[in-house]
Amino acid sequence: MKKLAVLAILALLVIISVFALSTINFDKSGYKVGDTAMDFSLKNVDENRVSLSDYRNTKGFIIAFTCNTCPFSQANEGRLIAIDQKYKEQGYPVIAINPNDSNAKDGESFAAMQKRARQKHFTFPYLYEGDQKVHEIYGAVKTPHIYLLNKEKGELIVKYIGAIDDSARNASNVDEKFLENALDALLAGNPIKVTSTKAIGCSIKS
Amino acid sequence: MKVIFVSLDFPEQMESKLIPFVKERKLESVILLDAPKSNSWIPKVDESWSGAIPATLIYKKGQRDFYENGFDYSSLKAALTDYDL
Numbered sequence: 086m087k088k089l090a091v092l093a094i095l096a097l098l099v100i101i102s103v104f105a106l107s108t109i110n111f112d113k114s115g116y117k118v119g120d121t122a123m124d125f126s127l128k129n130v131d132e133n134r135v136s137l138s139d140y141r142n143t144k145g146f147i148i149a150f151t152c153n154t155c156p157f158s159q160a161n162e163g164r165l166i167a168i169d170q171k172y173k174e175q176g177y178p179v180i181a182i183n184p185n186d187s188n189a190k191d192g193e194s195f196a197a198m199q200k201r202a203r204q205k206h207f208t209f210p211y212l213y214e215g216d217q218k219v220h221e222i223y224g225a226v227k228t229p230h231i232y233l234l235n236k237e238k239g240e241l242i243v244k245y246i247g248a249i250d251d252s253a254r255n256a257s258n259v260d261e262k263f264l265e266n267a268l269d270a271l272l273a274g275n276p277i278k279v280t281s282t283k284a285i286g287c288s289i290k291s
Numbered sequence: 292m293k294v295i296f297v298s299l300d301f302p303e304q305m306e307s308k309l310i311p312f313v314k315e316r317k318l319e320s321v322i323l324l325d326a327p328k329s330n331s332w333i334p335k336v337d338e339s340w341s342g343a344i345p346a347t348l349i350y351k352k353g354q355r356d357f358y359e360n361g362f363d364y365s366s367l368k369a370a371l372t373d374y375d376l
Contacts, residue, residue, distance in 0.1 A: 160301070284330060285333070288344060
């Protein structure tokens with residue numbers, strides 16, 4: 086009992102990540118709420134390139150780092166579609182980015198992304214990050230990982246970072262809709278009460 | 292030294308995914324952490340933890356190290372050098 090205890094918290098569903106056991110460099114830098122976010126130009130599943138500057142009439146963006154294979158990402162796909170459909174018209178479209186290196190993780194290739202987007206009827210762009218490492222600049226470390234951006238004086242300001250809601254695994258057990266609360270506050274011109282949250286997600290494989 | 296595996300698998304996939312995995316890997320025991328509202332308990336494990344898994348916590352009495360990553364044998368051994376085993 087007095088011996089050293091090692092508590093290893095493992096995602097056994099994410100079998101490859103657990104037993105490939107690559108040491109992931111956790112970069113704690115990246116954006117904080119209030120920072121200015123950068124634009125990017127990434128290839129969408131429809132083969133067209135997407136930049137945030139392409140969107141002239143939006144008030145901001147919901148940047149969602151997500152992927153094909155992570156169970157937590159999959160469990161949130163329906164919610165992401167519903168949020169896109171609800172908030173796109175109000176000026177905040179979802180832009181999804183897959184930050185996983187397709188060489189480091191099976192099932193994350195561009196072709197697999199195209200298939201996933203088609204099968205799940207994504208209503209939003211689903212962008213292939215490739216070697217551009219947008220997630221490192223943003224500071225995303227897992228999927229899903231959400232950044233809510235608001236256009237202010239021509240700049241994209243980070244307003245919220247974290248989870249979609251307080252029940253990533255089970256959509257029927259949601260009490261607090263963190264992202265929607267932040268969006269509603271922005272739309273109403275009110276301060277956002279909860280600006281960052283944490284949730285279990287799959288480490289980005291890069 | 293005791294190693295405790297904690298799974299964050301979806302409880303409804305315990306039979307279909309977790310148990311076959313545990314058997315395949317010949318793990319002696321795995322705790323399925325079926326705790327909702329992770330935003331409230333992630334910081335209690337470690338303030339620096341984003342929630343990304345795998346993650347590892349090593350502790351003995353007052354000594355405590357948190358890693359937002361998994362380990363292989365040699366890197367785990369290296370992480371334990373500061374501990375009086």
